[in-house]
Amino acid sequence: MARAPYRLAPSEIKELSEQLKELSEKGFIRPSSSPWRAPENRYPLPRIDDLFDQLQGSSVYLKIDFRSGYHQLRIREQDILITAFRTRYGHYEFQVMSFGLTNAPAVFMDLMNRMCKPYLDKFVIVFIDDILIYSKNKEHGEHLKTILNLLRSEKLYAKFSKCDFWIDSVQFLGYVIDSSGVHVDLAKIEAIKNWTAPTTPTEVRQFLGLA
Incomplete structure (x- = not known):
């Protein structure tokens, strides 16, 4: 698919240059000669109210936010060429899963659901790259330990500056959650x-x- 890059404002061009430099230095993208381009597409997410139905009776919470969650998943070498995108600075392709890939939310949700399956509907809610651990009280320490050990074993990394530990009220998906609802x-x-x-x-x- 041949398509000219999107028109950008000067501030957006500056941001594009900085993002390309950062992603290249981290090994997330590389120059590409692929004939493909990767248009953005959105995947329908789970219903938030269905997720919140699980929270009845909870009073202690832990919110985990992954550090560039999608970028922690490598793309198979034979599939890298279809992630190609074009910019005014050249043609690149992703070596890790990018935020614009059509199935990226579905892939990450599937990974998290399979990984957390033993704990879903018990004390864990997964919403793409956000995890909420909810407990009544005393068991919260054990729940916290279980999930952090799970993330360590799966080599997934959280951004601890954006995580909230052992709190009685938490902001999650645009809502505030506490013991009253x-x-x-x-x-x-x-x-x-x-x-x-x-x-x-x-x-x-x-x-x-x-x-």
């Missing part, structure tokens, strides 16, 4: 209340994406 995040409500009234189709789409 699941609540809408007040910060999100304030953002909607303070949003300038949209006047163009683009602004309407931006607002709907927020709301």
